[in-house]
Amino acid sequence: MADTSPPERKRDKGKKPRGKKSKPRPPAKDSRPSGDRQEAEQAMPKAWRRPPHKQFRQAYAAIDLGTNNCRLLIARPSGENFVVIDAFSRVVRLGEGIAQTNRLSDIAMDRAVGALKICAEKLRRRNVHLARSVATEACRRADNGAEFIQRVKDETGIVLDVISAQEEARLAVLGCHILLEDGLGPAMIFDIGGGSTELVLIEPGGPVPRILDWQSVPWGVVSLTETVGEELPGADARAERYARMRQLVADSFADFAKRVAPARAPDLRLLGTSGTVTTLASLHLDLPQYDRKAVDGLIVPSDSMRDISQRLSTMSPRERRKLPCIGNERADLVVGGCAILETILDIWPAPRLGVADRGIREGILRSLITSDTEGVEAQAALHKLKRGKA
Template identity: 50%
Template sequence: MFAALDLGTNNCRLLIAEPARHGTFRIVDAFSRIVRLGEGLASHGRIADAAIERTLDALQVCAGRMRRRRVTHIRAIATEACRRATNGGEFLARARQETGIALEVISPAEEARLAVAGCTPLLDPDRRRALVFDIGGGSTELAWLAVKGPDRAEMLDWISVPLGVVTLAERFGGVEVDATVYGRMVGEVRDAMAPFAARHDAREAARDFGFQLLGTSGTVTTLAAVRMNLPRYDRSRVDGSWMTRDEIDRVITDIKALPFDGRAANPCIGRDRADLVLAGCAILEAILEAWPEKRLRIADRGLREGVLMGLMADSKA
């Protein structure tokens, strides 16, 4: 049995799976909890005590599930919050001592590579250039790909922008966001991505190769679920779905018009994401401005699936 644990700036997520035919796998258990590990990190440079306790509680749950499923192969990774925090090493040591989980802090390049590996099955092999993006809590990863065929892609270039939904919401506020503040968020992300966008033009790629856009993150999956008017989030409905640019614009406009309590009341947003969703929308808008495309493919998969694929391949070597 194999397990992939992804501890991000906002979420702690676990997948447990067993190998299936033709290099695929079957998920037997999954867990996700918003822990906000990076809360206050941008202003203080440290992981807060309350965030550590929330995260350790979630890791204990993950450890228990892995024991019950008799997991034999595990890779547990940590990303932006642990990369940046001055007390990241202390937190990792405590996590290992109290939960038995040895977290590995990966580089932004490895984070982008794993996200791409997990999403590759959703890419259209007839469109030979793709931008895959992952809007995280503490950073946003963008990868420019050459699609080589079904389930095959080469990462030609990537960037990690140190702006995610938590960092952006803490900087600009997430509870009350007027048009001016929202515009400033979009502008900050746009400026941070500008050198990467200048190197990789969507119109040129569409003309010469065929271009596609794929997003994996809580932001894009939330917007897709809101568009579908789901009574609660349903991964099977969202993963692999499509949204047109007009649909994205309408959903973002509707969410921007809601007060905090209205966002919290939406079952696909909820109170845990109500102060973060507009920051995510701003990041997505900046991406769509830089790489205009009529449709966006939605992925509720990525880093954990990439980890599982790597673990299973290594076990056969």
């Protein structure tokens, strides 16, 4: 996998240091320290921390368990950026059926736990110093979400932090805003997930953009697809189904659309992070298979994304499955993503759309590395001050 920051493109091969072989270590856990250390680190996010030791201060990890995907990134700091040394992604469809039952199914939980066991093994092998694992809409919504979180802890050692929609939006912005086009005035960043979609109006500038307004709606590619119901054959039936999807999303964003309308300027900028936008960008480029290097940071004409969305909405599932970069995993969900994307383009009609294959995981990593560095520097300054007084 390529690095998450443009200046850094080399992969660390993860070679083991020479010396005596160490004993196998238990899976890395995300539990916070207790006692005095907990008080000293109360400003840090919920995260697992390995005991301080110079050889463990290299790798940081972020796990994002969404409604549709389970994703992991492990990285090492490199100047102001970081270099990815390991990654993992798997479609688990944790939120499958939740629109009808409000519960996570046993099969979906089994899939997610299986993926998280792989993540736990990678954390152990990479000697991760600091990690944060988050869960989003499916676990926020499910009646048995807390039971699932406990099961994950028991079986994998990973402590999932069920974050709010606001925190989800903040992390997505932090992870991808550097790909935003230069320009004047506010810009819009969006994240189409499996169970929800976040729209964030920002004022770019500085290392962290200022959030002016934001909105999260409970429509993602899984929740919208399941709520609208099964796809029926025939062009008219598909068109009607797509229109209903568009209307549901538009109604949910109606108040937000009115609030942000005055912020529209001639220099409209829009950046999206999601499987929907990366898939459509791949179709725009006519790629034979997905290529992150070709897609991440791409600027696409919005009209092209609309054309692709409308074309996909009229295809049968079988026709969509034959398209490169869609296949079986996305054939039934991509139409919901298209409906959400077109609605966003109605709300913020930018002429071009920026595409980001990065988001929450990268936002977590930047938060962890920044907070950890600041903590180390503060401890060093305090130690120096105490020595001066001695």
